[in-house]
Amino acid sequence: MNWEPPLFQDLHQIPREEHVFPGAPLCAGCGGLESLRLASKVLGPHVVYVNAAGCFTNLATFPFTPLDASWLYTTMGSAPAGAQGVRDALDVLIAKGRLPKEEDVTVVVLGGDGSTYDMALSSTSGAITRKLDFYYFCYDNEAYGNTGVQLSPSTPYGAKTTTSPCAVQRPVGATQEKKDIFEIWRAHNPPYVATVSPRFPLDLEEKFVRAANYRGPRLFLGFAACPTGWLFDPAHTPDVARLAVECGLWPLKEAVNGEVVHTHFPKLSPVEDYLKLQGRFRHLFEPIVQKEAIAHIQDRVNTYWERVKQTEQKS
Amino acid sequence: MTAQMMTGNLAAAWSARLADVDYVPAFPITPQTEIVETLAKWCGDGSLNARFVTLDSEHSMMTAAGAAAATGARVFTATSSQGLLHAFEVLYTVAGWRVPFVLVNVSRALASPITLEPDHNDVLAARDSGFVQIHAETCQEVLDSILMGYRIAEDARVCLPVVVNLDGFILSFTREPVVVPDQETVKQFLPPFRPAHLGFKASAPHALGTAVTGGATYSYFRHQIHLASVNALRVHEEAAVEFERLFGRRYDVAEGYRLEDAEDVLVMSNAYASKGKAAVDRAREEGRKIGLLRLRVIRPWPAEVVRRALRGKRAVAVLDQNLSPGQGGILFQEIAACLYHEPLRPRSLCSFIGGLGGKNISEGEFCTIFEQMEDAGGRGTGVGPVLLYTEAEHRDMEQLQFLAHELRTGR
Numbered sequence: 001m002n003w004e005p006p007l008f009q010d011l012h013q014i015p016r017e018e019h020v021f022p023g024a025p026l027c028a029g030c031g032g033l034e035s036l037r038l039a040s041k042v043l044g045p046h047v048v049y050v051n052a053a054g055c056f057t058n059l060a061t062f063p064f065t066p067l068d069a070s071w072l073y074t075t076m077g078s079a080p081a082g083a084q085g086v087r088d089a090l091d092v093l094i095a096k097g098r099l100p101k102e103e104d105v106t107v108v109v110l111g112g113d114g115s116t117y118d119m120a121l122s123s124t125s126g127a128i129t130r131k132l133d134f135y136y137f138c139y140d141n142e143a144y145g146n147t148g149v150q151l152s153p154s155t156p157y158g159a160k161t162t163t164s165p166c167a168v169q170r171p172v173g174a175t176q177e178k179k180d181i182f183e184i185w186r187a188h189n190p191p192y193v194a195t196v197s198p199r200f201p202l203d204l205e206e207k208f209v210r211a212a213n214y215r216g217p218r219l220f221l222g223f224a225a226c227p228t229g230w231l232f233d234p235a236h237t238p239d240v241a242r243l244a245v246e247c248g249l250w251p252l253k254e255a256v257n258g259e260v261v262h263t264h265f266p267k268l269s270p271v272e273d274y275l276k277l278q279g280r281f282r283h284l285f286e287p288i289v290q291k292e293a294i295a296h297i298q299d300r301v302n303t304y305w306e307r308v309k310q311t312e313q314k315s
Numbered sequence: 316m317t318a319q320m321m322t323g324n325l326a327a328a329w330s331a332r333l334a335d336v337d338y339v340p341a342f343p344i345t346p347q348t349e350i351v352e353t354l355a356k357w358c359g360d361g362s363l364n365a366r367f368v369t370l371d372s373e374h375s376m377m378t379a380a381g382a383a384a385a386t387g388a389r390v391f392t393a394t395s396s397q398g399l400l401h402a403f404e405v406l407y408t409v410a411g412w413r414v415p416f417v418l419v420n421v422s423r424a425l426a427s428p429i430t431l432e433p434d435h436n437d438v439l440a441a442r443d444s445g446f447v448q449i450h451a452e453t454c455q456e457v458l459d460s461i462l463m464g465y466r467i468a469e470d471a472r473v474c475l476p477v478v479v480n481l482d483g484f485i486l487s488f489t490r491e492p493v494v495v496p497d498q499e500t501v502k503q504f505l506p507p508f509r510p511a512h513l514g515f516k517a518s519a520p521h522a523l524g525t526a527v528t529g530g531a532t533y534s535y536f537r538h539q540i541h542l543a544s545v546n547a548l549r550v551h552e553e554a555a556v557e558f559e560r561l562f563g564r565r566y567d568v569a570e571g572y573r574l575e576d577a578e579d580v581l582v583m584s585n586a587y588a589s590k591g592k593a594a595v596d597r598a599r600e601e602g603r604k605i606g607l608l609r610l611r612v613i614r615p616w617p618a619e620v621v622r623r624a625l626r627g628k629r630a631v632a633v634l635d636q637n638l639s640p641g642q643g644g645i646l647f648q649e650i651a652a653c654l655y656h657e658p659l660r661p662r663s664l665c666s667f668i669g670g671l672g673g674k675n676i677s678e679g680e681f682c683t684i685f686e687q688m689e690d691a692g693g694r695g696t697g698v699g700p701v702l703l704y705t706e707a708e709h710r711d712m713e714q715l716q717f718l719a720h721e722l723r724t725g726r
Contacts, residue, residue, distance in 0.1 A: 046517040050382070051524075060525040062532060070515045072385060073524035074378050075404055081375030084368065085340065085382025085390075086515060092337045092366050092388055098509070099387070103516040123378075126371030 007209055008202040015041040024066040025058050029234025031241050032056065032139030032224030034198035036110070039137060039220065042208035045069050047106045048086055052079035052120055054112030055146040056139060070105060077119040079109045080127035083134045108135040112224075113154035114144045117179050128188040128217040135211070136219045141226035142178070149229035153179040156249070157300075158293050159280045161229070166283035172293040173283060177300070182221060186255050190217040194254035197223040199241040203252055203263050210254070223250050231279020243274040248301040251308070262308055271298050318455075318494045323486030326454040326493050327393065327419045327479070328353035330461035332363045333501045334417075337388035337508075339367045340379040345431055346483035347395040347421040354391070365391075377402035380416055381409030381476070385523055387514035389465070390416035395483060396423035396437045403441070409476055410445025410540060412524055414513065415468030416476050417461055418446070422585070423483040424672040432673025433483040435585065435637040439613075439645050445540045447477040447547050448614040450584045452570075454491040457481045459564060462496075466505050466554045472546040474512075482586040484673060496562055504561050544615045551612060568612035569620045573599065577606025579630045579688050580661075581681075582650060584610040587636060587670050594681030605685055610646065618653040625654060630663040630692030632684050635700075636670040643700030644668055663691040666699035676703060 008014065019040035026033050032055065040047070047069035051057055053076035060071045074082035087107045093099035111120060116138040127134065143161050144150040151164040151174055160166050160173035185193045191214035196204040204222075211218045225240040227233065232240060244250040245266055252264040272294060275281040284290045321329070327350045331339065339358065341351035351367075358367035370376040373394050380392045394402065399420055409416075420441075422433040435450075442448060449464060451457045457479065464477035481487060515521075527533050551568055559565040572592050574580065583591045588609040598605045608624050610617075625631050635644025642648070647666040654660040665688050669676045680703045691698045720726075 045520065048515040057526050060522045062525045062527045065522045065525070067522075068520060070520040071522035071525065072382060072515070073526065074382065075374075075408055078375050078378035078405065081370055081378040082382040084370070084375070085338075085379035085384075086386050088338055088340075088366050088368060088379070089383035089386035089388035089390075090515070092383075093386070093514075096337070096364070099514070099516070103518060105515050105517050122371045123375045126375060130368065 006202065006206050008205045011201065014038070014201060014205055017041065019043070019045050019068050021066045021068070023064065025061055026055060027226070027228045027234070029227040029237040030055070030224070031198055031226065031237050032141060032222060034237070035139060035196060035204065035222035035224065036137065038198055038201050038204050039208055039222070040069070042205055042212070043106060043108065043135070046104070047108050048072060049108050049110045050074060050079050050082040050086060052076050052109070052111035052115035053146070054115055055141070056110050056112065057146065076115050078123045079111050079115065079120060080123040080132070080134070080136065083107045083109050084127055084130065084132050087132055087134055106135065107133070108137055110137050112145065113138060113140040113142060114152045116140070117153040117181050125188060128185065128190050131216050133215050134217060136217065137222060138181070138220065139222050139224040141224040141229055143226070143229050145226055145229045154181070158275070158284055158297055160283055161280070171283065172290060173280070182255070185219045186258060186260070188217070189258055190219065191215070191257055192218040192254065194219070195221045195223070195250065195252055197241050197245050197250060197252060199238055200245060200252060200264060207254055207263070229280070231282070232277055236277060240274070240277050243269065243277065247271045247274040248305050249274060251304070262312060268301070268305060271301055316494050318492035320490040321454060321493045322349065322488055322490050323454040323457045323481045324349035324421070324488070325353060326458040327461060327481065328357070329495050330458045331391040332357055333496065333498060334389065334391065334462060334465050334505060335507070336363070336365050336391040338383045338390045339365055340376045340383065340390070340392050341367060341369050342373050342376045342394065342398060344373070344395045344398040346423060346487040347393050347398070347419070349487070350393045350419060350421070373398035373402040374405055377405035377409065380418070381405065381412055381414050384409070384414035384416040385412055385513055387510055389508040392416070393419040393421065395421040396425055399437050399441060400425065406441050406444035406446060408524070411536070413474040413540070413543070414476060415465070415474055417464040417468060418476060418478045419461065420478050420480045421483045421487045422480055430672045431483065433485060434671045434673065435480070438478065438480045439637050441478065442614050445475055445544065446614065447473070447475055447544060447612070448480065449477065449612055450480045450610065451486070452586055452588050452609060454486055454489070455493045455564070456566065457486065458493055458495070459558065459562070459566060462501060462505055463551070463554045463558055463566065467547055467550050469508055469510070470550045473543050473550050475540065475543055475547065480585065485586040500561050504557060547615050548612070548617060566611065567620070568617040569624060570609040570611060571624055572607040572609065574606035574608060574624060576604060578604040578628065579632070579685070579692055580606050580608055580625060580628050581684065581688070582608045582610065582631060582633045582646065584613070584646065585636065587676055590676055591634065591681065594678065597678070598685055603685060603689070613646070616649060616653070621650060621653050622657050625650070625661055626657055627659045628661045630665065630688045631661045632665040632667055632688040634667045634669055634684065638668050638671060647700070662695045663688070664697050665691050666697070667701050667703055669703035674708070677705060680705065
């Protein structure tokens with residue numbers, strides 16, 4: 001294992017400088033924005049965010065932006081290709097002496113799960129294969145959020161969305177299993193892949209610092225608790241984000257050059273504690289308790305962590 | 316200066332090399348592939364100091380092209396047909412970014428049925444994207460139009476991408492004599508690309524392609540694209556004057572051929588216009604007063620030039636190498652619209668559809684067009700849309716259908 005002693009052991013070590021300022025037109029309690037704010041504290045201001053269509057597209061609404069970094073909105077399916085064009089052009093201009101080296105910027109793709117898990121997969125796969133030097137930050141709220149919360153390939157089993165409603169024919173809501181984009185990335189052999197949660201800020205900052213040691217494609221999957229889509233009070237975003245990790249549904253991990261290490265071993269509280277907080281799972285509990293569906297979710301969590309314990313031999 | 320024999324594709328690659336581009340995002344598609352193969356070779360051996368990158372699709376390729384231009388690089392890219400349509404949403408996106416670069420489209424008819432040979436439904440589908448469109452007739456014009464394209468795209472009054480169209484097979488794979496201008500003279504015509512308003516710099520963050528709320532803000536920005544495109548007419552004129560001074564060849568937004576004393580006019584575009592000109596020559600030998608108007612710049616639409624060229628004529632036939640199902644020829648409609656307020660508008664407007672999927676247009680078909688146009692001019696009525704299709708072609712088609720039936724039924 002190449003795990004090193006963490007740099008961040010205390011919240012006071014997190015940089016105080018802000019790069020995501022108040023005034024963003026996103027929903028109250030947006031967990032994705034919280035992750036971005038923390039990430040930007042390590043990424044700094046010398047960044048160009050290459051955005052794919054999604055909730056965060058609203059961040060830069062003419063003539064405002066809450067960022068002190070640059071911004072380029074592309075399309076839903078090709079933000080990594082936009083990153084390719086920007087990175088390549090920066091390299092060429094620096095090599096030809098038309099841009100001073102100190103003017104260089106870090107290229108960061110900013111996309112939601114709808115773009116990341118499906119539409120931009122070709123573009124992403126291409127960028128990783130070409131070893132593009134960029135960060136990919138996905139704010140994962142497990143649905144097409146900006147269009148009003150529809151089923152995405154990231155939507156977990158049992159969640160209700162407007163296109164996977166709890167219905168007589170399909171009482172559990174979504175019957176698919178969440179696509180494992182972490183493993184899809186890892187199969188491309190990039191230097192760094194990680195999941196993060198804003199409720200674990202030290203872990204998050206640590207990972208961004210570690211990723212900076214590598215060149216090439218670096219993925220961050222940010223847990224984005226979504227009050228609007230998941231139907232809970234915005235005040236509960238921290239609880240939802242914390243419980244997602246502690247019940248084992250959102251493992252905190254990283255893969256450095258393909259080798260997976262879990263960075264937090266949760267106490268594995270029952271998944272019900274997490275599910276019950278959110279309206280998108282309410283149909284699993286009332287008017288009748290869908291025991292099989294809940295057990296199915298719990299089984300998958302248990303199986304996952306059994307395997308982790310076997311391979312990483314930690315308790 | 317001596318001419319070399321080269322294909323339209325090679326001429327396009329030469330033009331990118333002469334323009335000293337910085338970046339070539341690429342994706343292969345027939346009949347365009349020879350362009351990017353050539354550029355890959357030149358980038359590899361150092362004869363072109365540019366980065367060549369193969370993307371995962373045309374959608375990605377066009378995004379990378381626009382993003383690199385937005386960063387301040389001079390960008391060249393090329394595609395064709397299905398590839399252009401795969402990149403369709405990005406065409407509008409990058410035009411909205413107001414980034415200058417040149418895209419070459421090697422025309423090829425669209426699926427279904429899937430085929431390889433040219434017509435213009437691909438490039439004309441992109442006519443509302445904001446790209447400036449230049450349609451070339453010859454391999455020389457391909458090379459020259461790309462150089463003019465960079466100058467127009469990068470002009471501060473335009474700041475829009477330019478697409479240069481050449482016909483697949485008919486130009487792309489046909490060798491014609493092409494004069495390759497020397498690099499120093501090209502530099503006089505096309506100074507290095509040093510945009511002040513583009514680029515992502517650490518010291519000067521800025522946001523591009525931001526969202527807008529409300530139709531009023533949206534309308535403002537889209538109208539800016541329209542005004543910039545209209546500006547391209549004047550910028551093209553200036554570029555044409557300078558190009559002629561330096562290289563001795565003149566290209567206007569539209570080309571008149573034996574128009575001055577013509578009674579009736581055939582309107583065409585692209586490579587088949589050469590066939591049209593030959594047909595006009597034959598008709599002239601028979602004493603018919605026919606001329607030809609070749610449309611070269613289709614966006615911005617050169618309404619005034621078209622009006623002046625067709626004013627006072629008896630009949631006009633528009634030969635569209637495209638088909639808008641349920642409507643007819645695309646350019647016919649645009650010609651008709653810009654003649655509406657012309658007091659001396661032609662008595663008759665005729666619409667012909669020909670050359671779909673690279674179908675030949677024979678001497679006989681041109682004769683038919685001329686006859687029908689003259690008749691219509693006498694009557695003062697319109698004709699069409701008429702699909703050009705010979706009896707021999709119809710017989711061949713029936714034979715294929717007969718075979719298909721036999722194969723299916725076993726009889």
